[in-house]
Amino acid sequence: MPLFEKVEYRPVPVRDLLLEMKNLSELMIDLAYSAALFNDRELAEEVLELEKQVDNLAYLLHIMNMIAARDARDAESLVGVSIVASAADKISDAAADIAAIVTRNIGVHSLVSEIFERVEKRLIRAKVPEKSIIVGKTIGELNLPPRMGIDILAILRGKNWIINPKEDEKIHAGDILIARGAPEGLKEFKEICEGIRGKMED
Amino acid sequence: MPLFEKVEYRPVPVRDLLLEMKNLSELMIDLAYSAALFNDRELAEEVLELEKQVDNLAYLLHIMNMIAARDARDAESLVGVSIVASAADKISDAAADIAAIVTRNIGVHSLVSEIFERVEKRLIRAKVPEKSIIVGKTIGELNLPPRMGIDILAILRGKNWIINPKEDEKIHAGDILIARGAPEGLKEFKEICEGIRGKMED
Numbered sequence: 001m002p003l004f005e006k007v008e009y010r011p012v013p014v015r016d017l018l019l020e021m022k023n024l025s026e027l028m029i030d031l032a033y034s035a036a037l038f039n040d041r042e043l044a045e046e047v048l049e050l051e052k053q054v055d056n057l058a059y060l061l062h063i064m065n066m067i068a069a070r071d072a073r074d075a076e077s078l079v080g081v082s083i084v085a086s087a088a089d090k091i092s093d094a095a096a097d098i099a100a101i102v103t104r105n106i107g108v109h110s111l112v113s114e115i116f117e118r119v120e121k122r123l124i125r126a127k128v129p130e131k132s133i134i135v136g137k138t139i140g141e142l143n144l145p146p147r148m149g150i151d152i153l154a155i156l157r158g159k160n161w162i163i164n165p166k167e168d169e170k171i172h173a174g175d176i177l178i179a180r181g182a183p184e185g186l187k188e189f190k191e192i193c194e195g196i197r198g199k200m201e202d
Numbered sequence: 203m204p205l206f207e208k209v210e211y212r213p214v215p216v217r218d219l220l221l222e223m224k225n226l227s228e229l230m231i232d233l234a235y236s237a238a239l240f241n242d243r244e245l246a247e248e249v250l251e252l253e254k255q256v257d258n259l260a261y262l263l264h265i266m267n268m269i270a271a272r273d274a275r276d277a278e279s280l281v282g283v284s285i286v287a288s289a290a291d292k293i294s295d296a297a298a299d300i301a302a303i304v305t306r307n308i309g310v311h312s313l314v315s316e317i318f319e320r321v322e323k324r325l326i327r328a329k330v331p332e333k334s335i336i337v338g339k340t341i342g343e344l345n346l347p348p349r350m351g352i353d354i355l356a357i358l359r360g361k362n363w364i365i366n367p368k369e370d371e372k373i374h375a376g377d378i379l380i381a382r383g384a385p386e387g388l389k390e391f392k393e394i395c396e397g398i399r400g401k402m403e404d
Contacts, residue, residue: 014313015313015316015317018313018314018317019317022317026231029228029293032289036286076308076309077309077311078311079308080303080308080309080310080311080314081311081313081314083299083300083302083303083308084238084300084303084314084317086296086299087296087297087299087300088296090292090293090295090296090299091231091292091293091296093292094288094289094290094292094293094296095289097285097288097289097292098285098286098289100285101282101285101286106278106281106282106285107278107279107282108282109279109280109282109283111216111217111220111283112220112282112283112286114217115217115220115221115224115286145384145385145386146384146385146386148351149350149351149383149384149387181351181384182347182348182351182383182384183347183348184347184348185351
């Protein structure tokens, strides 16, 4: 396992490790569905990369937990933390399995894409042309969660994926966005992204 | 494993099995977080029951897949379906692991509840008093997804959980609801549920 060759021990608060693992693993499920739904090899490879990252975080977390536990009582109270970390790890493995269907060219059976499509009315992929009014705006400025009940999960810029983009990330012309959330909000946002709608309602 | 004693073979379309597995496993993650966050033993036990249900669905699905595959080409094209089913199974296992922290009295470490709380601004639990304006309304009538960007995941009525309630399910006085979605919508909905707000805005 390359895991044990690469990961260097560094002290990181367990809280931060656990939060990152939880967020990444959930994001990965959505990204894996997107990869299968849009038959997107690059995105699927990105999911496999994230899976390694979650493995590394799990490794660090278990080490930090062992260091933190000075006696049996400490250890007992920390067992729950290890269980949640392992659960996040399992979820990220499941996402990687789905992504591997795409990277290994197993082929996304029509049954699978039908089911992802049916359930994933909550997921869109939109390309941002130059004329779109969101070009140059930051994710924070768009203020999407309260406005439309949606989140931007990932941005494909050139050949690179920006996963879980931060508030101060600016939208560029040519970006491909993957967003998740309320179906009505997604529909509106797709039209805005693609320059069909010229104005964001408040 | 009781799985192999209980499950009887019955022909069910693979599509239905896979859709149910995917829906249940995702719902279970949210329910497991809720169970840990609210330290709710009954809900945690419900998650463990659902896990058995997903196991049974997986068992049926693998059988149906084998029956459907008449030759190597069929089998190759169905492998992707099995992988997605196994991924849903893994996700449901992860949810059951988290729920077991509650049922086995391992204790939800403050680190864990802090992280679930931080991320789960998207999850509320609200009790419906008699005076609430939603008493007697069906879930379909509430029309929550487009209106507030939220979903009702589960209803606790007396001692029974109704998981993933249908559109025609009526809200009763005394129900405890678990809802998920956009933070602003949840805040508004909680006030409506609890009778603090007397009117639903359109």
